[in-house]
Amino acid sequence: MTDFPLAPGSTLGILGGGQLGRMLALAAARLGLDCVVLTPDPDSPASRVVKQTFVAPYDDPAALAAFAAACDVVTYEFENVPAQCVDALIALGALVAPGPQALSAAQDRVAEKTFLNGAGAATVAFASIDHWEAIGPAAQGLGYPALLKTRREGYDGKGQIWIEKSGDEAEAFAAIGSRPAILEARADFVRELSVIAARGRDGEIAIYPLGENHHENGVLRRTTAPAPADQATLEQAERIAAQIMAGLDYVGVMGVELFQLADGQLLVNEIAPRVHNSGHWTQDGCAVDQFEQHVRAVAGWPLGSTAVMARVEMLNLLGDEVEAWPRLAADPDSRLHLYGKRETVAGRKMGHVNRMRGPV
Amino acid sequence: MTDFPLAPGSTLGILGGGQLGRMLALAAARLGLDCVVLTPDPDSPASRVVKQTFVAPYDDPAALAAFAAACDVVTYEFENVPAQCVDALIALGALVAPGPQALSAAQDRVAEKTFLNGAGAATVAFASIDHWEAIGPAAQGLGYPALLKTRREGYDGKGQIWIEKSGDEAEAFAAIGSRPAILEARADFVRELSVIAARGRDGEIAIYPLGENHHENGVLRRTTAPAPADQATLEQAERIAAQIMAGLDYVGVMGVELFQLADGQLLVNEIAPRVHNSGHWTQDGCAVDQFEQHVRAVAGWPLGSTAVMARVEMLNLLGDEVEAWPRLAADPDSRLHLYGKRETVAGRKMGHVNRMRGPV
Numbered sequence: 001m002t003d004f005p006l007a008p009g010s011t012l013g014i015l016g017g018g019q020l021g022r023m024l025a026l027a028a029a030r031l032g033l034d035c036v037v038l039t040p041d042p043d044s045p046a047s048r049v050v051k052q053t054f055v056a057p058y059d060d061p062a063a064l065a066a067f068a069a070a071c072d073v074v075t076y077e078f079e080n081v082p083a084q085c086v087d088a089l090i091a092l093g094a095l096v097a098p099g100p101q102a103l104s105a106a107q108d109r110v111a112e113k114t115f116l117n118g119a120g121a122a123t124v125a126f127a128s129i130d131h132w133e134a135i136g137p138a139a140q141g142l143g144y145p146a147l148l149k150t151r152r153e154g155y156d157g158k159g160q161i162w163i164e165k166s167g168d169e170a171e172a173f174a175a176i177g178s179r180p181a182i183l184e185a186r187a188d189f190v191r192e193l194s195v196i197a198a199r200g201r202d203g204e205i206a207i208y209p210l211g212e213n214h215h216e217n218g219v220l221r222r223t224t225a226p227a228p229a230d231q232a233t234l235e236q237a238e239r240i241a242a243q244i245m246a247g248l249d250y251v252g253v254m255g256v257e258l259f260q261l262a263d264g265q266l267l268v269n270e271i272a273p274r275v276h277n278s279g280h281w282t283q284d285g286c287a288v289d290q291f292e293q294h295v296r297a298v299a300g301w302p303l304g305s306t307a308v309m310a311r312v313e314m315l316n317l318l319g320d321e322v323e324a325w326p327r328l329a330a331d332p333d334s335r336l337h338l339y340g341k342r343e344t345v346a347g348r349k350m351g352h353v354n355r356m357r358g359p360v
Numbered sequence: 361m362t363d364f365p366l367a368p369g370s371t372l373g374i375l376g377g378g379q380l381g382r383m384l385a386l387a388a389a390r391l392g393l394d395c396v397v398l399t400p401d402p403d404s405p406a407s408r409v410v411k412q413t414f415v416a417p418y419d420d421p422a423a424l425a426a427f428a429a430a431c432d433v434v435t436y437e438f439e440n441v442p443a444q445c446v447d448a449l450i451a452l453g454a455l456v457a458p459g460p461q462a463l464s465a466a467q468d469r470v471a472e473k474t475f476l477n478g479a480g481a482a483t484v485a486f487a488s489i490d491h492w493e494a495i496g497p498a499a500q501g502l503g504y505p506a507l508l509k510t511r512r513e514g515y516d517g518k519g520q521i522w523i524e525k526s527g528d529e530a531e532a533f534a535a536i537g538s539r540p541a542i543l544e545a546r547a548d549f550v551r552e553l554s555v556i557a558a559r560g561r562d563g564e565i566a567i568y569p570l571g572e573n574h575h576e577n578g579v580l581r582r583t584t585a586p587a588p589a590d591q592a593t594l595e596q597a598e599r600i601a602a603q604i605m606a607g608l609d610y611v612g613v614m615g616v617e618l619f620q621l622a623d624g625q626l627l628v629n630e631i632a633p634r635v636h637n638s639g640h641w642t643q644d645g646c647a648v649d650q651f652e653q654h655v656r657a658v659a660g661w662p663l664g665s666t667a668v669m670a671r672v673e674m675l676n677l678l679g680d681e682v683e684a685w686p687r688l689a690a691d692p693d694s695r696l697h698l699y700g701k702r703e704t705v706a707g708r709k710m711g712h713v714n715r716m717r718g719p720v
Contacts, residue, residue, distance in 0.1 A: 326365060
């Protein structure tokens, strides 16, 4: 039986060994917690900063049993953890946070939008697509262009294609792998925002100020925060985040991507049941950052202060952009965060830099 | 041949596995560097946040060879690393920073004060003591009371005793183990300060604002920073730190403990060739903290900004004081840093808390 709050010296298990796991582990260490990681990668970024790594596929029964036995609580750093992996851990007695409800809502775009609308969080109109012949009629209803995405997986702009006009359906469906899909109406938004929010085991909620996001080719390029926003927008964003988290009985940090329309309305683009790239600015901009916040939440600690200490522009270092590190390290207003990835691949997130833009 | 600056993905070796090594490793990870640790402790605080730990005595030839082979550069987190350990590493081709000069100056209190005075940094008057019979005549010259300390080892008030009057000599010498000693005049100081300074491989220097220290029973209890100080005091402290570091051809962060006399003069109490407890406030008070600064220096990176972002009171959590963590975690103005030590021992440094005292 795990007692909350988890005492220092307890062990947090992380599914996934990427940069989010690494930064979670660093935050957990600051609080005196140990971490272990389960990942198939024998040399992952996270595994080099934790007590122990279980190198195995996520569905390896022996590894899952050993991992569960080593952990006081389990979390994950990516939302495409196989559901059966989490189910197996729970069957083994592990406490997994955020819970499987949040994972299933985040893993299937139709389930996600259905849940969101039910929770009172508006999204673009959408249709579930099981066959290419369903695309035409759905697009007629949603209007052209409409965005075809796989229901599951796909991130950073992968697994999606615009349906520009009638007649494109069969080819587009083939292009995304002829898999179960969702067709989404185009959001006529003026800007992309995100809200990073946290909910504790006692239902306590803490919400960071809004970040404004700029994507390139479907990948986050930069976030500026706190984003200028009127009181109505802030209240709308906080209400949306709170309703979503309450609806999932959520524990942990969540990233909620938003579209803001010309009339001010916020639509939810997607939710990430984990720490989020658009929340990296909190590392150098807030009293307690999103990583420590997530650790606090899953460990049953009181949530930390989301007070803003500085304005920040977070810039992702993609692919060989990371080679600018000597220049960035010499800039007194840049805080460098590198992920320890062994291989530089074009477009790959290798690190980020928080550019300090002065006091709030 | 190691090229500086060390590229991300390089490996920093740390001699010692305590909290300073742990916090160095966390800072190195943020910069994309890997760490390995050499420590005799099979479950040290640092070993749980690094890629690999070599568990062995510091004089184990096989372990030193394996450790040296794994590292691009080596540093240490305590100044009582055996000199032969560092000599062996250097003979194996390892690059050790700070260098052996700094270690020998810091390991022997007579050598330390002799070096300091030669470098233009004033200290209390002192005498080298090899036998108890030398104490009386020396104390006559220095005045009563005088402080008898072992020449080597001893920290946090251990291995020292006050000589209050003539006749106490034999007993006092026995009390510190009848070992080579130093007798120090009493410093009639009005406050204790420390300056945390860094020197890069290119001789660049960066100096943090002064901290004011409060000790209890010889152990640091709290540091408030930046300490109020007039321009003359600041310049004096910076000059002292710069002269000491230049005199040792120093690379890394150094802690310099100072006594301030009633007339404003600063005397050096002791130097620590490493990150220092009185610099922990920089974690939440400065642009780049002392841990990242040390990593930058030894890795040949440009030094980071020492700009102050907030006023901080750093409070050590000694022994069972760490049990206050739930209350401290709930305080929005406290930043908690716990060390992951398995056993709570009376007086042991278990963690610290940085209390945020507002903008500068």
